[in-house]
Amino acid sequence: xxxxxxxxxxxxxxxxxxxxxxxxxxxxxxxxxxxxxxxxxxxxxxxxxxxxxxxxxxxxxxxxxxxxxxxxxxxxxxxxxxxxxxxxxxxxxxxxxxxxxxxxxxxxxxxxxxxxxxxxxxxxxxxxxxxxxxxxxxxxxxxxxxxxxxxxxxxxxxxxxxxxxxxxxxxxxxxxxxxxxxxxxxxxxxxxxxxxxxxxxxxxxxxxxxxxxxxxxxxxxxxxxxxxxxxxxxxxxxxxxxxxxxxxxxxxxxxxxxxxxxxxxxxxxxxxxxxxxxxxxxxxxxxxxxxxxxxxxxxxxxxxxxxxxxxxxxxxxxxxxxxxxxxxxxxxxxxxxxxxxxxxxxxxxxxxxxx
Amino acid sequence: xxxxxxxxxxxxxxxxxxxxxxxxxxxxxxxxxxxxxxxxxxxxxxxxxxxxxxxxxxxxxxxxxxxxxxxxxxxxxxxxxxxxxxxxxxxxxxxxxxxxxxxxxxxxxxxxxxxxxxxxxxxxxxxxxxxxxxxxxxxxxxxxxxxxxxxxxxxxxxxxxxxxxxxxxxxxxxxxxxxxxxxxxxxxxxxxxxxxxxxxxxxxxxxxxxxxxxxxxxxxxxxxxxxxxxxxxxxxxxxxxxxxxxxxxxxxxxxxxxxxxxxxxxxxxxxxxxxxxxxxxxxxxxxxxxxxxxxxxxxxxxxxxxxxxxxxxxxxxxxxxxxxxxxxxxxxxxxxxxxxxxxxxxxxxxxxxxx
Numbered sequence: 001x002x003x004x005x006x007x008x009x010x011x012x013x014x015x016x017x018x019x020x021x022x023x024x025x026x027x028x029x030x031x032x033x034x035x036x037x038x039x040x041x042x043x044x045x046x047x048x049x050x051x052x053x054x055x056x057x058x059x060x061x062x063x064x065x066x067x068x069x070x071x072x073x074x075x076x077x078x079x080x081x082x083x084x085x086x087x088x089x090x091x092x093x094x095x096x097x098x099x100x101x102x103x104x105x106x107x108x109x110x111x112x113x114x115x116x117x118x119x120x121x122x123x124x125x126x127x128x129x130x131x132x133x134x135x136x137x138x139x140x141x142x143x144x145x146x147x148x149x150x151x152x153x154x155x156x157x158x159x160x161x162x163x164x165x166x167x168x169x170x171x172x173x174x175x176x177x178x179x180x181x182x183x184x185x186x187x188x189x190x191x192x193x194x195x196x197x198x199x200x201x202x203x204x205x206x207x208x209x210x211x212x213x214x215x216x217x218x219x220x221x222x223x224x225x226x227x228x229x230x231x232x233x234x235x236x237x238x239x240x241x242x243x244x245x246x247x248x249x250x251x252x253x254x255x256x257x258x259x260x261x262x263x264x265x266x267x268x269x270x271x272x273x274x275x276x277x278x279x280x281x282x283x284x285x286x287x288x289x290x291x292x293x294x295x296x297x298x299x300x301x302x303x304x305x306x307x308x309x310x311x312x313x314x315x316x317x318x319x320x321x322x323x324x325x326x327x328x329x330x331x332x333x334x335x336x337x338x339x340x341x342x343x344x345x346x347x348x349x350x351x352x353x354x355x
Numbered sequence: 356x357x358x359x360x361x362x363x364x365x366x367x368x369x370x371x372x373x374x375x376x377x378x379x380x381x382x383x384x385x386x387x388x389x390x391x392x393x394x395x396x397x398x399x400x401x402x403x404x405x406x407x408x409x410x411x412x413x414x415x416x417x418x419x420x421x422x423x424x425x426x427x428x429x430x431x432x433x434x435x436x437x438x439x440x441x442x443x444x445x446x447x448x449x450x451x452x453x454x455x456x457x458x459x460x461x462x463x464x465x466x467x468x469x470x471x472x473x474x475x476x477x478x479x480x481x482x483x484x485x486x487x488x489x490x491x492x493x494x495x496x497x498x499x500x501x502x503x504x505x506x507x508x509x510x511x512x513x514x515x516x517x518x519x520x521x522x523x524x525x526x527x528x529x530x531x532x533x534x535x536x537x538x539x540x541x542x543x544x545x546x547x548x549x550x551x552x553x554x555x556x557x558x559x560x561x562x563x564x565x566x567x568x569x570x571x572x573x574x575x576x577x578x579x580x581x582x583x584x585x586x587x588x589x590x591x592x593x594x595x596x597x598x599x600x601x602x603x604x605x606x607x608x609x610x611x612x613x614x615x616x617x618x619x620x621x622x623x624x625x626x627x628x629x630x631x632x633x634x635x636x637x638x639x640x641x642x643x644x645x646x647x648x649x650x651x652x653x654x655x656x657x658x659x660x661x662x663x664x665x666x667x668x669x670x671x672x673x674x675x676x677x678x679x680x681x682x683x684x685x686x687x688x689x690x691x692x693x694x695x696x697x698x699x700x701x702x703x704x705x706x707x708x709x710x
Contacts, residue, residue: 086472088443089473089635089639118442118444119443119444119474120443120473121473146605159659161667162660166658167656174597176604184600186601188594211566235594235595236547238671242529242541242543245541245656249636249649252652253649254640255640260655261655279476283439284610284611290609294604296615297607297614300615301521302514304514306517311516313516313517315600
């Protein structure tokens with residue numbers, strides 16, 4: 001990622017279990033069941049271990065959950081229901097519950113179905129923000145399956161040739177299991193970047209790459225402020241636009257969730273849709289042959305000499321895996337601003353805060 | 356596409372049936388069965404109707420087929436065999452047959468399986484170049500299914516941070532059926548562009564976009580000649596690299612074909628792998644609800660005002676669909692060079708040539 005770590009004096013470090021325990025108690029105090037709290041907390045911890053606190057996917061998410069659990073946008077212990085099921089698919093009504101929980105249940109079901117069928121897809125409707133896409137793909141990889149996870153999202157990308165946002169960044173997570181070593185995990189939006197990164201460039205008063213976003217009038221710009229109200233640009237120009245449309249067709253249109261301009265608009269009813277696919281990598285040749293052949297391909301990839309000798313070629317997910325290892329020693333960074341706000345909220349809802 | 360149409364004096368136009376009939380007879384004279392000739396010819400005609408002759412996917416492909424049918428790289432009437440099958444997957448050994456034929460049979464099987472299971476994947480090993488990815492995805496859409504087709508290909512993309520090509524452009528075709536109107540068809544390589552486009556820029560002595568390819572030393576360049584021996588750049592930087600690796604894991608590693616550096620290297624044994632996935636779009640909500648909801652999304656997309664009033668927002672595949680309609684009136688362009696070479700080859704193999 002292009003982020004520099006923010007000023008060290010503005011960041012505190014905590015052991016994983018301290019944060020994990022706090023997040024789970026926080027959510028339970030707001031009505032989440034123990035199972036829900038454990039799943040959401042695990043997702044937030046994964047984001048905290050993989051990513052920069054400025055990306056807002058770690059403990060910072062608790063602020064939004066707090067607000068939305070109170071305004072009815074997220075329903076704790078939601079009456080989720082399986083609406084339909086076939087040999088290699090299922091449809092889950094998330095009933096406004098936690099997106100992390102709905103997507104986790106959906107991927108778990110997809111894995112189960114793929115174990116019998118080879119591949120399976122599980123759609124989710126009436127859900128919320130499902131967190132980081134790679135987390136749900138990794139759920140499959142941890143079980144020995146290839147995982148593909150996707151969601152629709154608020155309109156921030158314009159159809160190619162327009163400056164009006166109609167489609168979301170519609171992120172994808174892709175994970176491939178490995179017998180030894182960390183799984184391959186690709187976690188990506190279908191846009192070149194996001195508004196969070198643009199805000200960081202704006203704060204740093206730096207020019208952003210010209211292929212990130214347009215002005216509202218559809219002009220190219222390197223000024224993040226000029227593009228803040230404009231659309232994000234897709235990866236690969238018209239290709240990313242097509243991929244985003246495809247994703248909304250699967251995650252939104254197919255499942256019964258909202259889509260396009262309408263999803264993620266009403267804070268008390270986002271009605272997000274997801275699509276989770278699991279594939280048995282050994283279905284055709286057997287698990288062992290797949291594993292050996294995959295390692296041969298990865299050895300070719302890792303054997304490619306780096307352009308810059310100081311920056312070795314990395315596999316997808318390797319940066320995140322290394323950060324996770326480092327942070328198991330050095331602690332997980334949380335911005336001081338977040339710590340102060342969490343202390344305040346903890347006092348409000350009457351739980352202890354070890355932060 | 357960024358191509359201009361080449362000098363009109365260098366292009367001849369023919370009705371579809373003339374070209375289609377010629378291609379089929381040409382292939383049959385070289386040993387193809389009537390079924391094989393019909394499938395390959397249909398693929399070549401689709402490319403000829405969608406694309407520019409300079410892209411080399413139309414009748415020009417017959418030169419390569421001619422060479423490879425003679426050197427044993429493509430085996431006509433190949434003894435293709437189903438190696439494995441489960442509720443939602445199958446594996447086809449293409450036995451060095453036509454890639455178009457193997458992928459067509461695989462997608463046809465995937466559609467059949469998806470009709471019962473909701474989603475299905477069919478892998479293909481020991482195959483050849485499968486033509487245009489969108490063609491195979493469209494096979495699914497014509498049957499009312501969402502299609503996703505992919506193949507591995509010769510190493511032309513470097514892992515992110517290296518300049519050594521290890522992975523292919525690994526093209527994807529994605530098609531979504533519509534009740535009325537042309538299907539959505541996205542046909543894309545996972546690189547920003549290809550060597551064919553770079554050669555065109557070189558011939559025209561134009562600077563190419565800087566994000567297309569690197570020099571062999573890993574430097575950015577706008578000089579197509581400086582990058583001709585270097586790697587193509589992926590869409591979305593590291594994202595396209597991850598997508599290409601994922602594609603080879605599915606199409607090559609999982610199926611038993613060659614992969615990475617090894618696929619597409621020996622002209623008499625390319626051993627390409629493909630993966631074809633079909634999805635029943637009505638599995639969850641029913642076909643009619645899917646269709647209505649899709650049209651609502653597409654109306655939002657088409658309703659986005661264009662930046663340039665003269666260039667309306669297009670759906671994926673719309674350019675190609677319009678070209679196909681135009682060419683059904685004006686004829687299909689074939690370069691004069693191709694016509695002359697085909698006449699020579701036709702005389703060689705003893706078939707008549709109406710071109």
